[in-house]
Amino acid sequence: MLHLVPPTQGPTSHDSSPIPARRPEIEAARLAALESYGILDTVVEPAFDRITEMAADLFDAPIALLGFTGHSNVFFKSHHGLTTSHAPRGADPSQPALAPWIRSEFRQGFHVEVPLYSSDGFEIGMLCVIDRRPRRIEEPQIRHLRALGGIATDLLAMRLAARRTLAQAEITTSEVDHRAMNSLQFVASLLQLQGRASASPEVTHQLRAAANRVLAVARVHRIFSTHETAGRVPIVAHLRRLCEELSTSVGSEIRLEGADEVDVPKEQVLPIGLIVNELATNARKHAGDPITITFHRLAEGAYELCVLDEGPGLPAGFDVAAPSGLGLGMKVVNALVAQLQGKLTAHSNPVGRGSCFKVTFPIG
Ligand SMILES: Nc1ncnc2c1ncn2[C@@H]1O[C@H](COP(=O)(O)OP(=O)(O)OP(=O)(O)O)[C@@H](O)[C@H]1O
Ligand SMILES: [Mg+2]
Incomplete structure (x- = not known):
């Protein structure tokens, strides 16, 4: 049995249907939204593991997965009860991304799933619970699974906010470095000019040496201002x-x-x-x-x-x-x-x- 829990929160507050996937331009925007979280192929994080552990407990099931749907794979950020961290993504856009894989791996078993949405409404992943044997689902369990999916979405939102703050801080630092470089280059030119204006060869030599040292520092600030690695x-x-x-x-x-x-x-x-x-x-x-x-x-x-x-x-x-x-x-x-x-x-x-x-x- 495949039980898909309808979303509580859709792309907009008045439309609860998910944005249809796989139209190339929508799919590209969806992948970009997912990319902005920087979560694909990242290491295990206890906060997500706690969610799958609770989801499995909730249904007394052996397996719970918290996955993100990439271009051709679903990456399991947390995979309680399974060792695999990736599964192939189904080709049919009208079907849930994991449906073919679950059918082939778990046959007639049990599968219940809530979608996870990006802050701008794209369906980027899922929280699902799986068992190898069929079973009944009670309404409160669905409600609680949705709530756990909501916690995963909250964690994602915090992650995105932290990444944006970091990116902003990097832009500011690189602006500061750029300004420092310009100012130092200006100081070096002044020293060189002053050196040329002097009648004493020794003073000219010393001022040129000083200008070169200032330029060496300016070069390092240029590296910092252009370098993308934080x-x-x-x-x-x-x-x-x-x-x-x-x-x-x-x-x-x-x-x-x-x-x-x-x-x-x-x-x-x-x-x-x-x-x-x-x-x-x-x-x-x-x-x-x-x-x-x-x-x-x-x-x-x-x-x-x-x-x-x-x-x-x-x-x-x-x-x-x-x-x-x-x-x-x-x-x-x-x-x-x-x-x-x-x-x-x-x-x-x-x-x-x-x-x-x-x-x-x-x-x-
Ligand atoms: N590559 C080198 N080959 C030969 N002698 C060197 C070399 N590098 C340094 N020296 C010797 O070491 C001394 C000290 O070098 P140092 O850089 O401290 O002073 P400097 O180059 O003479 O003047 P400045 O203070 O402008 O650098 C030099 O005067 C030179 O005698
Ligand atoms: Mg020297």
Whole structure:
């Protein structure tokens, strides 16, 4: 027996029939409505499991499913009494999505179902109770099943509201980053202008170096403003772009070689970007072409970033861990490496000439 409980709440308050599915444009809108909840193929959540557990108890039945109807499958967000998390969707739009699957799996058994609606009235899923043997249904059970379906719909509404708030917060953050980038680029131009206006070559040099450091920070804000991943950034993609831009700004080709991609928390992107900026600028200034950057995974959660050149090598007595004896650049690098909770070493380039600056650090 297939018992379909008529909906209490339809697409509009005066029309309780569900929106007919499978007309391509309506089906596309229905799938978009479902997509907005971000629920398909997600992990088990206790709140939904409690609903199916109660639904099964209500009918003293072994199986209760809370499903969402995707393009060709129904995904069971909760599947009490069954191990399967997906079932094929029936092809006939006039039939409930699970009807053919239930008929073939459970034969003449018992099936009662209430539809679940999106906030804009699309039928996006169902709460159903199944048994392998037929049985009678009492009216209060139907009422309670509807109420459980209503709780599932309330959970969905809260989920949608949380996702919208998050999306709004991300747009705001990306606007802030965009503005920060514009302001920093403006500051860098001012420093460059002031540098050019000075009669002292040393002042010009210092102001240009300051402008380059400000631009390095601006680049990171640009990444944040354009990146869609909330909270994390694919670092190799960022390093590749950074190398291209640095190649133009320092006037040397900076190559990125053999890099292992990984998503890095936003708070690590700024120190990594600034370290590369300082070390590549040093390689250009104290060594020259070619300059190579590598980024490798060492072990679970541990990574190694190297900046290599083939110049004259490190000066005698150079101690990377004694920033007081170094210039501003290495002091900045030491501070940023500490921020990453990493370790900085400098030694000869394995190719036989030049130097290699290596930063090993954990990625959280
Ligand atoms: N790739 C390199 N090859 C050779 N020597 C280097 C290299 N990188 C740094 N050094 C040496 O380390 C010193 C300290 O570098 P640091 O970046 O602190 O200062 P700087 O580049 O001289 O000036 P700035 O403060 O503008 O960066 C440099 O003066 C240089 O002697
Ligand atoms: Mg330097």
